[in-house]
Amino acid sequence: MASFAHDFPFDPAYGCTLDDLLRIPAPAAPDDYDAFWRARYEEARKVATEPELGPLEEERDGVRIHGVTFTSVGGVRLGGWVALPAEGAAEYGFVIGHGYGGRQEPGPDVPLPLPRSAAILPCVRGMGARGLWDGIPDVSSAHVLHGIESRDTYVIGDCVADLWCAASALHELLPEPVPGEGAVRLGYLGESFGGGLGALALPWDDRFAAGQLTVPTFGNHPLRLTLPCAGSGEAVRGYHREHPEVTEVLRYFDAATAATRLELPVLVAAALFDPSVPPPGQFAVHNALAGEHELQVLSAGHFEHEGLAAETEELRAARRRFFGAWLGR
Incomplete structure (x- = not known):
């Protein structure tokens, strides 16, 4: 069980051992879950x-x-960044989601x-320097x-669609690596908010060959609603107390x-201690994966600690190995 000195009014390990997690x-999915997402x-x-x-x-x-x-669904015009090889054509492509703080620059994703x-x-x-939209x-x-x-108006569904449209935009910008043999194979990277969105987006999109989800949010909403946290889940918990019927909407947006x-193939980095995204939800996503998957256990997420730099480098090495194995096929 992970333990760090902290001043949160709750236990960010939630009393769970790795075996528990x-x-x-x-x-369980709603009966029309697959039809809902395929239509989106x-x-x-x-x-x-x-x-x-x-x-x-x-x-x-x-x-x-x-x-x-x-452009994404609903005619919403979004921005961001594109990274292109300094020399030669791209052989691989990545869609990289961001956390719930938004994205102000490419930062450590490059x-x-x-x-x-x-x-x-x-x-x-609604998020970051180049995603602001009136009314969101x-x-x-x-x-x-x-x-x-x-479920039809929830912004999380539209944010998932933004990732699909970003993939379309990247393919449109890149020439085929071998003319006549199709577009570049895509990988997905997403952390926290971007990890949860990735879990929701990837099952339906065959343009992706592999993905990495780091401390993914939105996992096991029924359990999340019982767990205090310092992240966006606390706002959902507050809303649920006044509107318990929201559980029916959340069933369609559960990353697990x-x-x-x-x-x-998916690489999941899940934390034993995390005040913003409760670890039980993170591990629920990993445990439910239907295909080949790997787990990188982090001692903590959304929390500065002494071993953070070493764990970050270990995860980068695992990411390089993982995508080298799956995108290179």
């Missing part, structure tokens, strides 16, 4: 994303980084996991509640339920 299941995916694939690459902003770590804008790679780093609607809150505690009254449909 590895036994946490996923909630088909809608997103019909969008003409019309990506526009901006001027060169930075060159480092073997890539040239440009601003980018693209360097990319593999050489000769390109990536799109989108800001989903840009603060996580309000964003996570936006449209939550219905989605993982039962996720047959791609």
Whole structure:
């Protein structure tokens, strides 16, 4: 059981040992769960994303980084960054999701996991410097509640669609590595909020060959609603106390339920101690995965600690090995 000195009014390890965490299941899916998500995916694939690459902003770590804008569902025009190989054509592509703090710059998501790679780093609607959209809150505690009254209006579903449209935009920007043999194979990287969105997005999109989910959120909502935290889940808990019927909406946006449909190879980095995303939800996502998967156990997530730098480097090495094995096939 992980333990760190802290001043939170709850235990960020939630009294769980690793063995306890590895036994946490996923909630059952609604009867029309698959149909709901397949329809959302088909809608997103019909969008003409019309990506526009901006001027060169930075060159480092073997890539040239440009601003980018693209269109997502509902005609929402979003921004972000695209990293392109400094030399030669891209052989691999990555869609990189961000945490619930949004994204102000490419930051530590570059360097990319593999050489000769390109990536799109989108800001989903409402989040980050280039995803702001009128009417959608840009603060996580309000964003996570936006449209939550219905599965059809909940912003999380649209944020998942933003990732699918980002993948479409990246493919449109990249030439085929071998003409006539199709677009580059895609990997997905997402941490925290981006990890939960990735779990919801990947089961339905065959353009992706593998994914990494780090401290993923939105896992096992029925359990999350019982666990105090310092992250966006606390806002959902507060809303649920006044609107218990929201559990029916949340069933469609459970990352652990989605993982039962996720047959791609997935690397999960899950933490034993995490004040923002309760570890039981993180491990529920890992435990439910339907395809080949690996687990990297972190001592803590969303928490500064003495061993953080070493664990971060270990995870980077695992990421390079993992995507080298699966995207290179």
